[in-house]
Structure formats: structure tokens, C-alpha cells
Amino acid sequence: MFKIKKGDIVQVMKGKDSGKRGRVLNILASGERRRALVEGLNLVKKHKRQGRQDEKGGIISIEAPIDTANLMLFCKNCQRPGRVGFSILKDRTKVRFCKGCKEPI
Numbered sequence: 056m057f058k059i060k061k062g063d064i065v066q067v068m069k070g071k072d073s074g075k076r077g078r079v080l081n082i083l084a085s086g087e088r089r090r091a092l093v094e095g096l097n098l099v100k101k102h103k104r105q106g107r108q109d110e111k112g113g114i115i116s117i118e119a120p121i122d123t124a125n126l127m128l129f130c131k132n133c134q135r136p137g138r139v140g141f142s143i144l145k146d147r148t149k150v151r152f153c154k155g156c157k158e159p160i
């Protein structure tokens with residue numbers, strides 16, 4: 056089980072978008088490394104090739120993956136990024152909780 060997953064609200068802790076928040080659109084995993092695409096963050100400009108005649112070519116901004124090591128899960132309860140812990144319920148399902156307020160995330 057991972058601390059950060061798709062649909063989470065995360066805060067960037069390092070880099071040019073440090074301090075900004077966004078929603079995880081997707082997780083990209085390769086080996087040990089996990090990176091996340093976060094909505095509206097770590098944007099890079101890409102040249103779009105001209106397609107059909109009615110389609111304009113040009114420069115578009117797309118999200119580049121951010122290493123999950125540089126992200127923290129944002130706790131709505133604490134209104135700040137929270138450290139994530141795991142606990143196991145009676146029915147053996149594993150849940151994440153915020154170490155700050157002890158609320159499940």
C-alpha cells in the first residue's frame with residue numbers, strides 16, 4: 056500500500072512548484088520509483104505538431120511527473136500536508152490516516 060494514490064490532493068514539497076497543491080491524475084511506477092502526475096502542476100511546454108488542416112499546431116502545457124518523494128498528502132482536516140500512517144482495521148483492511156489529527160484519509 057502506498058501513501059499517495061490517484062485522486063489524492065497533494066502538496067509539492069520541493070522544486071519550482073513547492074507549496075502548491077493539486078489532485079493526483081495518475082501514478083507512474085517504474086521499479087522502486089513512483090511518480091505522480093498532478094493536475095496543473097509541474098507543467099512543461101510541448102510543441103504540438105500540426106495535425107489535420109482544421110487543427111492548430113503550437114505550444115501546449117502538459118503535466119510532467121513529480122517524484123512522490125517530493126509530495127505530501129494534504130489533510131483537509133488539518134488544512135496542511137500531513138504525515139501518513141497506516142493502520143489495520145478489525146476486518147484486516149488497511150487504511151491510511153493522518154498522523155497529525157489521527158483521522159483516516
Ligand SMILES: [Zn+2]
Pocket residue numbers: 130131132133134137153154155156157158
Ligand atoms: Zn490531519
